[in-house]
């Protein structure tokens with residue numbers, strides 16, 4: 229079964245996607261009050277993510293949830309670089325150095341997230 | 345006329361009378377043996393997973409009526425075999441005061457003695473010791489929940505130490521002190537808990553004052569999103585000749601798991617729903633029960649039925665996957681219990697249709713989501729479109745962690761503000777290790 233990661237797009241993120249081939253992938257959620265891009269995740273990739281980040285789980289909708297914020301930021305950057313959802317996720321999961329950095333940042337996320 | 349009565353009223357406490365084990369005369373320890381209550385620790389992770397003070401509070405203030413004691417071996421055997429106390433009243437879980445056997449031995453405590461309990465170093469309660477008995481925690485943990493072989497109508501796979509309820513029984517000391525327990529020094533709840541403390545006697549008075557003849561209970565351990573809000577509003581339409589007069593939110597406050605919302609935000613988040621009129625305060629109130637959740641799905645739902653009947657509720661909402669953790673239980677096993685019964689746990693009929701059963705009525709609900717065609721939050725069993733946009737608790741947590749304010753159609757801004765308020769206090773929007781340790785160290789109360 230294939231899963232998904234929903235990447236939320238705030239205004240900053242939307243700016244860099246507008247005008248690229250990814251723009252047509254943007255989904256409106258909840259009557260347009262939230263924009264999102266859904267990145268497909270294979271069963272294999274979902275397993276890797278769960279091993280990397282113990283809190284990751286798959287919810288009833290088939291979404292891979294509770295990935296660290298650092299991971300989602302990296303996925304967004306990779307999306308902008310690769311302009312392809314498939315390549316963006318594959319590139320991160322191949323990059324051990326980047327994954328270690330994400331893990332390092334994620335461990336700090338367990339202690340402190342600045343309030344808005 | 346067939347004599348069917350349409351109008352229903354707040355049921356009596358379960359077993360007929362509310363337990364009130366508060367002994368105001370006995371405030372000194374009088375040189376008797378004294379034992380300090382300590383949190384139960386998970387041997388593997390080192391994390392606190394339970395504090396027996398919460399069970400003492402819930403017994404003594406009548407939430408668990410008719411249970412008025414820590415269980416004897418006979419009580420536990422009966423609970424494990426029939427999910428009933430020896431006198432026939434339903435009770436789903438062993439309630440055990442497990443102690444350090446060496447310490448108790450060194451006190452030369454005997455059956456018939458009074459054992460005084462200190463909490464945070466202060467006199468708190470006593471047990472009149474009826475029995476001291478040994479048990480095997482591993483065996484108890486399995487028998488408490490059952491196995492997929494014996495309980496195939498509810499369990500999909502065997503429980504293990506990743507299951508928080510299993511882990512509570514598994515990590516017990518193996519030495520139990522049984523007998524009636526009394527509080528001698530009523531603890532004071534800290535802010536914000538004090539505002540939401542409605543032990544059954546008080547909740548019943550409050551229902552009477554509000555003229556809430558019919559009240560539906562909402563179990564929670566979450567900050568509410570609009571799916572919860574709609575669930576409460578729609579489920580309340582089940583009443584008698586009119587929708588329920590009142591909605592009682594009853595949060596389970598106890599040991600937390602990493603990633604949960606903090607209890608303070610859960611209570612104030614629910615309060616924001618009525619404070620800002622999403623459900624008018626005349627119809628909605630927030631309360632809590634102290635209990636370290638066993639996540640026993642249908643078994644937990646029996647305890648929820650007992651607690652909320654004792655509080656005076658006429659109805660109880662049960663959703664898919666009620667009070668579950670992980671995928672051990674069939675997600676519909678709770679609803680099945682309340683429709684047809686679960687024979688493997690001793691219920692050939694639902695809990696309101698058996699001898700010495702509960703009087704609280706179930707309202708089994710499915711799911712709420714946003715439908716772009718209806719252009720509103722809608723109910724899975726009535727919306728005929730197929731473009732459901734679901735928002736689970738974990739989805740909302742993801743948005744919050746990323747610093748995105750959830751849109752008001754799925755999350756009320758004032759409820760979000762309650763999260764941000766406690767986020768500023770704890771430096772974190774959810775339970776992390778620091779919160780967990782601090783909470784179990786300081787507890788929800790001040791004593792003496």
Ligand SMILES: [Zn+2]
Nearest residue numbers: 715718727729
């Ligand atoms: Zn619809």
